[in-house]
Amino acid sequence: MRPRSWPSWVGAALAIGWLAGGCVTPTTPAPPPPDRAVQIRAIVIAWLDCDECVDGELAAVVKVGDAAVPSLAAALREGLAPGRLEGLRRHLEESYTRLGDKSAKSRASKDVYVQRYTDNLLALHQVRAAIALSSIGGPDARRALEDAQNAPYRDDVKQSIKAALARLAKP
Numbered sequence: 001m002r003p004r005s006w007p008s009w010v011g012a013a014l015a016i017g018w019l020a021g022g023c024v025t026p027t028t029p030a031p032p033p034p035d036r037a038v039q040i041r042a043i044v045i046a047w048l049d050c051d052e053c054v055d056g057e058l059a060a061v062v063k064v065g066d067a068a069v070p071s072l073a074a075a076l077r078e079g080l081a082p083g084r085l086e087g088l089r090r091h092l093e094e095s096y097t098r099l100g101d102k103s104a105k106s107r108a109s110k111d112v113y114v115q116r117y118t119d120n121l122l123a124l125h126q127v128r129a130a131i132a133l134s135s136i137g138g139p140d141a142r143r144a145l146e147d148a149q150n151a152p153y154r155d156d157v158k159q160s161i162k163a164a165l166a167r168l169a170k171p
């Protein structure tokens with residue numbers, strides 16, 4: 001009697017992965033196809049950017065599941081993409097200029113104004129990333145939250161990460 005082994009396609013997949021220089025194991029998930037990756041990123045951004053968040057944005061991210069974790073972990077760790085951050089800064093500078101001289105003495109300088117709103121949006125994205133990671137759950141989401149636990153975030157972001165980890169600990 002022959003010993004039981006993996007199907008031949010598993011061996012072939014491992015060999016192809018090894019030959020291609022990758023580290024492929026039966027448990028390593030393949031990255032999504034490019035069009036699906038773009039769709040996943042759009043779903044994550046819709047959650048991070050929503051104003052009132054009443055159109056099921058979080059539920060859509062949770063439905064994507066583990067495939068959304070890398071984008072959420074990056075949002076938690078790095079915040080806004082550099083191009084997005086630059087666009088936000090320009091928008092805030094224009095907004096400040098449009099405010100004109102209305103109560104100029106009571107307003108913050110343009111630099112302080114831009115920094116304050118940029119920091120707030122960054123923190124909002126990080127808080128929402130933590131919420132989504134805890135809603136998805138699983139080892140990768142937990143690892144992203146645990147890695148973020150000791151990073152130098154604002155207090156509100158730190159509290160959100162702590163709360164997200166606590167939600168994951170509940171059965």
